[in-house]
Amino acid sequence: MPLKKEYIESHIQKYSPSLVSLGYLEPKYGWGTDDGKEIYRFKNFNKLYICPLCAKRVVYRDEDFNSFTNEHGLIYEFTKDHYPPKSVGGSTTMMICKQCNNDFGGSIDHSIEKYLYSKALANGSSIIEYPATLTLEGLPGFVSIHTRLISKNQIQFIVPKNNKRVIEFIAKAIEANSSDNTTFTLRLKKPPEDAIFCRAILKTAFMQCFSTWGYDFVFSPTGERMREIIAGQQNHPSKKYGIYFLDRNYIQDEGIYSFKVNKTVTFYLVVIKLKLIKYNIDHEFVGAIIPENTEEAWRYISKLPLIEQEVSITTPLYKVPNYIDQMNYFAFKGENRMYYHLD
């Protein structure tokens, strides 16, 4: 379904000022379009929205506010992206290009829900149903079922209704088990890789940063680096990608916080609230640590400890205001920060 005009327009209105101001400040940015030419030839930045994730595909509004096209007059398809995904409680959306939505939706977004499933299972949750395969010694093939942990040593099989093959298979397994000669094996579906989960969380954090700093973040060295990490084109200097589950007693509010790790390095902590909607399991708070715009900060992040348990950060946190909403652009520039205002 095509996006509503108002939805596209609201994004252009909200984010193009940060592009305009960035354009005045840094005319050297080589923003690329699909054909490799610079976005700079767009005369009016205030009619422009660039997909924050690829920083390539654009929507350009015509004089009459009637159509949204790219510079060749072609309509690029843009879509609504939930961040975090709806399945884990995401209610905020961002306009991104269809290509990015397809690419990231299929490759990383789905991993957040699955990761939370496996985490809940590992914590002994008896609520969630977890996908598994069942094989039986001496019987060819396997069946896919769902299982539920009832207690430490009791597992329930959840058999899909009317699925004859699965029902017969399980009947044989029970029969075999009672005769004591045969064994059956239950293999739980592997949780998604840490790296995939971390990239999906970083993508959500990236969107939050975009909604706070606008294009000044997207086209900053930190923003560019994050885009490549999210796309899997480069590795994160930290094995944990700067992603931590946060102690729930410690933080209860989503948002972006800044904290200093030493005299010169500032990190941002993007706090994301996740919830397994299907089972109404309690919220989890995940923090993504984003280095400020300096090489030193990026070097420092590789020294972060690899903590498995929930963490609290011991230095004071300061909430970062939403500069975009205030029309007061605080450049995301590391040490040499500056304020600039738009008339």
Ligand SMILES: [Zn+2]
């Ligand atoms: Zn895109």
